[in-house]
Each structure stands twice: as structure tokens, then as C-alpha cells.
Amino acid sequence: MFNKTEVLETIDMIEREHLDIRTITMGISLLPCIRENAEKTARAVYDTVCAKARDIVKVAEQLSGEYGIPIVNKRVSVTPVSLICAAFPQDAEKIGFALDKAAKELGIDFLGGYSALVQKGTADYEKIFLESIPAVLAQTERVCSSVNVASSKSGINMDAVAQMGRIVKSAAERTADRDGLGCAKLVVFANAVEDNPFMAGAFHGTGESGTVINVGVSGPGVVKHALENVPDANLNDCAEVIKRTAFKITRAGQLIAKEAAKRLNAEFGIVDLSLAPTPVMGDSVAHILEELGLEVVGTHGTTAALAMLNDAVKKGGVMASSHVGGLSGAFIPVSEDIGMIQAAEKGALQIDKLEAMTAVCSVGLDMIAIPGDTPAETISAIIADEAAIGMINNKTTAVRVIPVPGKTVGDTVEFGGLLGHAPILPVHTASSMKFVRRGGRIPAPIHSNKN
Amino acid sequence: MRAIMTVTGKDNKGIIAKVSTFLAEKGANVEEVSQTILGDCFAMIMLVDMSDAREELSSVAKQCEELGNRIGMSIRLQHEAIFNAMHNV
Numbered sequence: 001m002f003n004k005t006e007v008l009e010t011i012d013m014i015e016r017e018h019l020d021i022r023t024i025t026m027g028i029s030l031l032p033c034i035r036e037n038a039e040k041t042a043r044a045v046y047d048t049v050c051a052k053a054r055d056i057v058k059v060a061e062q063l064s065g066e067y068g069i070p071i072v073n074k075r076v077s078v079t080p081v082s083l084i085c086a087a088f089p090q091d092a093e094k095i096g097f098a099l100d101k102a103a104k105e106l107g108i109d110f111l112g113g114y115s116a117l118v119q120k121g122t123a124d125y126e127k128i129f130l131e132s133i134p135a136v137l138a139q140t141e142r143v144c145s146s147v148n149v150a151s152s153k154s155g156i157n158m159d160a161v162a163q164m165g166r167i168v169k170s171a172a173e174r175t176a177d178r179d180g181l182g183c184a185k186l187v188v189f190a191n192a193v194e195d196n197p198f199m200a201g202a203f204h205g206t207g208e209s210g211t212v213i214n215v216g217v218s219g220p221g222v223v224k225h226a227l228e229n230v231p232d233a234n235l236n237d238c239a240e241v242i243k244r245t246a247f248k249i250t251r252a253g254q255l256i257a258k259e260a261a262k263r264l265n266a267e268f269g270i271v272d273l274s275l276a277p278t279p280v281m282g283d284s285v286a287h288i289l290e291e292l293g294l295e296v297v298g299t300h301g302t303t304a305a306l307a308m309l310n311d312a313v314k315k316g317g318v319m320a321s322s323h324v325g326g327l328s329g330a331f332i333p334v335s336e337d338i339g340m341i342q343a344a345e346k347g348a349l350q351i352d353k354l355e356a357m358t359a360v361c362s363v364g365l366d367m368i369a370i371p372g373d374t375p376a377e378t379i380s381a382i383i384a385d386e387a388a389i390g391m392i393n394n395k396t397t398a399v400r401v402i403p404v405p406g407k408t409v410g411d412t413v414e415f416g417g418l419l420g421h422a423p424i425l426p427v428h429t430a431s432s433m434k435f436v437r438r439g440g441r442i443p444a445p446i447h448s449n450k451n
Numbered sequence: 452m453r454a455i456m457t458v459t460g461k462d463n464k465g466i467i468a469k470v471s472t473f474l475a476e477k478g479a480n481v482e483e484v485s486q487t488i489l490g491d492c493f494a495m496i497m498l499v500d501m502s503d504a505r506e507e508l509s510s511v512a513k514q515c516e517e518l519g520n521r522i523g524m525s526i527r528l529q530h531e532a533i534f535n536a537m538h539n540v
Binding site: 002003006007008009010011015062064065066067068248249251319 | 455457459483485487494496498507508509510512513525527528529530531532533534536537538540
């Protein structure tokens, strides 16, 4: 027996409303690849990634064919590379190049994990590793990097924050010919999660099993369409509609995740129940907020609408999956969301409002193009502000800003593909230099002492 | 294993004949059919048993899409689990 309405609803979601599995990400532990030098380690890393993820593209295509639901991205995340090359950090680049080669061999678009976790302090080998990031991002195509500089338990490592401001600048300068594209592959986190399937911030945590499948679902278009059917509903009812829709989307993700894990001989990790937009019309988180009644995203009321959306997505999704994880919530990457791009172009969406929005959604300041002459200390201060929001609110926050070389407010930047395009947003010009240069560590908040 | 076939598009002569011939050739058995015509829009849903099918579901699904293109309809064949997962607790 089948229910005709339900069958046609699913078809509509897929065909007209862009329901898809946004990513199947295989997490792979690289700890068994550590050898006595960088060359041997790099070879073991390449062999391991290629062997474990050999069938990821094939299996994703099979599943997509059988279940009739698009699987947009196939990706791999690995153990933070700073740990793999702790004994030879000056040669860390070799591991990055091996990972890029493996990603190309597998036919996947991104591989995450050129990462370090330095929330409480930066070891000497990590300082050297961090300095290798800009070169690796410039010389590789598919490797993504992330650095965790703060946590609710440890506070904010302001020395690392200062260093990351310089590294973001350097990553932009080394890819100046591509409008600073290197920065689109670099995320600075607070409270980074170990099982995030989404790029650029995915890495495979040390607490994870050897090989894990994490799946990210998405469907901003489906949620918007569901809300279009209740134009005069009050916000209680809107939240209910979002919950119900999120449940259905997540159930599709859970089904695919379990099946993918089985076929790829990996453990099923988590479903990340996120609303991840793309620059395509009809796939925008901003347009959901506008459907709720805002003339343009960024105006007053945006934070409240986003808070409701984010919470309803979680509530609907949690019951639909046996293990929910990753970032789970609404994403607000400016250049990757057509509604955000439009709002930024109108001047309605500013970086201060985006910062407020990150206090209530699942991520942070994401894919924001800023003037190329923004000082490193200002970028560090932006990172510190985001980290403070994450630390105090026990949530993940992140900064992925692109100081576009040679461009300033009034210019636009085109990254292409899923990374989209965006106008350059202004940042505050008053200096944060002295604050950032003080260094040290901002202590963890009192409410982190729960033992 | 069972799959659900949906055929949607502008109503036309011989749609059911073409689709059922195709399924019979593939060794698929139609268990249930529901069909409606709204104006000139045709929508048919079939529950199909694929246990004796001679090809993989993903391959038959691809051929369905191609058949749809040939006869000017949208034809999808999907594992029934996706519908059960999304609509049943």
C-alpha cells in the first residue's frame, strides 16, 4: 500500500524543491599511517585514503540511482594532520599534497582535515604546522583546512587567534590570482565538532572509530515551500511546519547514511541535519527567513526568525535519526546563498548583523568577502568575537572570511560553483591591534565548570 | 524488493501500455496501480515488485528516465524505502 499524496510530495521535494543529500563524507583515521618520516607517512596516507574510500563515488551513485534522490557531494575527512606530522612539522606540506592527490584519484571535490586543535595552547610543532596552511591551500586544489582556537571548556587561545589572522591574510595573498580562494578552504573554529561532514570544516576526530560515514542532508527549498502553504499561520504553526519538514528530510538522510555505511564497510556515524544553501534560486536559507515575513534578510527580526528556524530544524530532525551530530542547524554562508547575496548587495545585510545571527544558528561568519586591505589584527579580532560567542553559548562558531586582495567595498568577487559570489562587505576600520597583540588565553567561562 | 514508479506529465495515448511493456521486459511485477488525470495532467503511481528483475534497480531506474524522455513524460523508479522513511514513523 502506498499513499498517493505522500509519494507525489516526495517527488515534488526532489524535482522542484531541491531536496538532496548534500554530502556523504567518509571519516578516516590517519593515526595508523604515522611512519618515521614525512615521505613514508605521506605514502601511507595516500594509500589508506585511496583504499578506504575507493568506492565512495560509485556507492553514492548507486544509492542515488536506487532511491532517486540526488547525492550532491562525496567527500573525505581525516584525522587532523598536525597530529600525523607532529614529529616532522616542517614537512607537513607533503601530507597535504598526498591528500590532494588522493582526492583527485577518488574523484571527490573536497577533502578536509589539514587541521589543528589548539584551543588551549599551541605546541611548537603546531605553530610550524599552522604556518604551512597558506602554502598548502595555494598549491592544492581540494584540501580543506580548519583550526580550532577556542572551546567552552578551555577558553580562547588568543595567541592562536593572532596567528590565524595572519594566516588568513597570507592564504588570501598566496591565492591573489583567484581572488583569495585559499581562504574559502580555511575555517577557524570555536568548539569544533569531530564528526562534521560539511566542508571546509570537516575533520575526523581522534575519538572517532577508524572509518565512519557521516551524512549531511539539506533542503532549504523544501522548508520554504512548506511555509508558502501557510502564509497566514502564526509562529507556533510555522515552527510546527518546519519541524515536520525537517523530520522528513532527515529520515531520507538516515536511510542513505545507514545504507552507505553498510556498502562502504564503515560505521554509521551521524546525520547532520543542516539546512545548507547553494547559490541556486530556490535553495536559500535567507529566503526562508523572508518567507516568515521579513522584507529582506538582515533587517530587524532576522535573529529571532533564524533562532526559531534553527531550533525547529533540530527538533524535527532529532527524532528522525538515531545519531544526530555535526553542526546540525541552519547555515548562513553569504556567498553560497542567493538570498544572502541579494541582501548584501542591497546593503541590508552587514557583518554585525551576521555576527548576531551566528549566536543563534549552527555556524558562524561564513564565506564573507571583506576588503583585501583589512589588517590581520582585525581578522583576528573578528575571530575572537566569534569564538567568544561560541565559548559562552556552548556552541560551534566559525570564521571563514576572505580578505580579497586588491578589492574593496563596492567590488564583487566570484568564486564559482557551490562557493558562489558576493559583494565585499565593510568591516570596522577602528583598530583592534592592541587587544589582539596582548596574546595569552581568555579564561573559560564559569559555567564550563560542571564537574 | 519493491519499488515505486511515478509517471507524470501531459496526458497522452498509450502511456500505460508503454510503461507496463517496459516493466514486463525487465521482469518487474506490478502489484498496485493508482492513476489520476487532472485536466490534461497525467499522474500514475505503481508499486512494483523487483525481486525477479534481471537488472539492478539503479540501472532500470535510469532506463525509466530515458523511456520518459522518449515518450514526453517524467518517469521515476525509486526504492520504496525512501517513501516509507520519509512518511512513516
